[in-house]
Amino acid sequence: MALIACGAIAQPAAAVVDRNGWPVDVHPLPPLLHNHPDRIADQVRALAERLGRSYGRVVVGYADCGTYGALDSVCDDLGLQRLPGLHCYDVYAGRSRLERFFDEQPGTYLLTDFLVRSFDRTVVRELGLDRYPELRDTYFGHYTRVVWLAQEPDEELRALAADAAEGLGLPLTVVETGDHGLEQALADLVRPAV
Amino acid sequence: MTPDDILKALYDETLVGNAPRVLELTEEGLGLSMEPQTLLFDALIPSLEEVGARFERGDFFVPEMLIAGRAMAGAMERLRPLLAETGVETIGKFLMGTVKGDVHDIGKNLVNIMLEGAGFEVIDLGVQVAPEKFVAAIEEHQPDIVGFSAFLTTTMPMFKANMNALEKAGIRDEVIVMVGGAPVTQEYADAVGADGYAADASQTVKRAKSLIEAKRTKVPA
Numbered sequence: 001m002a003l004i005a006c007g008a009i010a011q012p013a014a015a016v017v018d019r020n021g022w023p024v025d026v027h028p029l030p031p032l033l034h035n036h037p038d039r040i041a042d043q044v045r046a047l048a049e050r051l052g053r054s055y056g057r058v059v060v061g062y063a064d065c066g067t068y069g070a071l072d073s074v075c076d077d078l079g080l081q082r083l084p085g086l087h088c089y090d091v092y093a094g095r096s097r098l099e100r101f102f103d104e105q106p107g108t109y110l111l112t113d114f115l116v117r118s119f120d121r122t123v124v125r126e127l128g129l130d131r132y133p134e135l136r137d138t139y140f141g142h143y144t145r146v147v148w149l150a151q152e153p154d155e156e157l158r159a160l161a162a163d164a165a166e167g168l169g170l171p172l173t174v175v176e177t178g179d180h181g182l183e184q185a186l187a188d189l190v191r192p193a194v
Numbered sequence: 195m196t197p198d199d200i201l202k203a204l205y206d207e208t209l210v211g212n213a214p215r216v217l218e219l220t221e222e223g224l225g226l227s228m229e230p231q232t233l234l235f236d237a238l239i240p241s242l243e244e245v246g247a248r249f250e251r252g253d254f255f256v257p258e259m260l261i262a263g264r265a266m267a268g269a270m271e272r273l274r275p276l277l278a279e280t281g282v283e284t285i286g287k288f289l290m291g292t293v294k295g296d297v298h299d300i301g302k303n304l305v306n307i308m309l310e311g312a313g314f315e316v317i318d319l320g321v322q323v324a325p326e327k328f329v330a331a332i333e334e335h336q337p338d339i340v341g342f343s344a345f346l347t348t349t350m351p352m353f354k355a356n357m358n359a360l361e362k363a364g365i366r367d368e369v370i371v372m373v374g375g376a377p378v379t380q381e382y383a384d385a386v387g388a389d390g391y392a393a394d395a396s397q398t399v400k401r402a403k404s405l406i407e408a409k410r411t412k413v414p415a
């Protein structure tokens with residue numbers, strides 16, 4: 001079986017697959033697609049069609065991820081299943097917990113281990129904050145806190161998360177989610193075939 | 195520099211977001227007695243439209259768009275009072291806000307810049323605007339159009355909540371409602387009962403103009 005995975009969850013997904021001994025190969029797509037969600041559906045379609053020739057079953061390791069339904073159309077078309085929810089934050093923390101965070105403080109900016117580790121590339125450089133540091137307030141002026149949904153918070157990641165929040169000028173809240181949410185969601189995807 | 199050089203340079207420097215240079219060129223143009231409208235309609239607005247087109251094509255991403263918008267906004271600051279003096283008629287009043295629960299405002303701000311450039315009076319309520327606040331602001335400012343902006347699947351339903359609040363306050367028919375933002379489609383706009391939708395800033399200007407036109411020429415039944 002093939003799992004098409006957003007680059008932002010490919011690593012933890014592969015770890016979950018290994019741990020459970022599932023007969024699944026993980027095929028990542030570039031994580032930076034997250035910033036160009038209009039391209040996700042087409043890329044998933046192309047990869048799914050290609051993988052479909054060599055695998056008995058293909059599943060999609062993306063949530064809606066800002067495709068606003070376009071990915072669902074591809075899944076319907078090709079008979080694929082995807083991760084539940086709107087984005088990986090839902091998968092890690094659960095929808096209701098996220099709703100609570102946003103109710104408490106609408107100006108909540110979420111990070112995952114992936115985003116913490118790649119912050120300079122996926123956030124700072126993509127938003128142009130390296131070239132135009134003065135844009136920070138244009139982007140984040142209305143934000144009040146960073147919530148890090150932490151999968152495996154070690155010392156190194158904690159330091160990076162603290163740096164990231166400081167760079168944005170926002171207080172950091174750490175919420176340890178582990179990868180149970182992801183494991184559960186992936187189990188639901190692969191189960192029928194295992 | 196000749197006026198033509200100025201227009202060309204103004205276009206190019208806005209495109210790359212060189213705000214200080216854009217302001218200088220604006221001054222120089224005015225120094226040569228060029229009309230503020232000429233600077234606006236023959237350089238600044240076409241440049242920002244090109245920025246929008248490049249964004250659509252994926253050649254530009256958000257930061258490029260932001261610095262170009264900022265450069266144009268700087269020039270607007272300088273031109274605004276002059277435009278008012280030259281008696282250019284405002285096309286209409288546009289009240290704008292990002293819906294409750296959402297703090298994405300880049301798209302909205304860009305729309306505002308283009309609306310202003312095109313001759314609208316824009317009142318920006320900022321982000322996280324609750325339905326009651328839209329209602330109060332409509333009653334206070336009596337705009338021709340109110341615009342709701344949303345960027346999250348979870349905040350789009352606020353469009354409907356806003357519409358309900360307008361109905362309840364009995365002001366739904368007094369104002370044209372436009373909606374927009376990355377997740378929004380024409381179908382969605384229709385479903386919530388909005389009068390208009392637009393996918394980007396320049397289309398918003400066109401749509402807003404035609405909606406106002408239609409409303410003003412409509413003979414009351």
Ligand code: B12
Binds near residue numbers: 037
């Ligand atoms: C920049 C950005 C941010 C910035 C926002 C900065 C700011 N001050 O606005 C930052 C990094 C802070 C951010 C935060 C978040 N974001 Co964000 N963000 C984006 C991104 C990359 C671009 C959006 C943007 O500004 N585009 C630029 C403008 C110019 O684009 P535009 O849509 O073309 O705008 C035009 C039209 O929409 C229209 N328009 C806009 N408003 C209106 C109004 C009217 C009335 C009309 C007629 C027209 C109109 O005209 C505009 C100008 O041409 C998108 C992904 C994408 N590429 O779309 C994600 C995206 C919107 N974000 C997303 C998410 C999930 C978030 C976060 C929850 C993520 C997090 N890590 O916490 C938070 C939100 C927190 C909150 N409470 O709101 C998701 C939404 C997914 C979903 N299903 O809801 C997206 C799609 C990314 C993704 N792939 O998942 N984000």
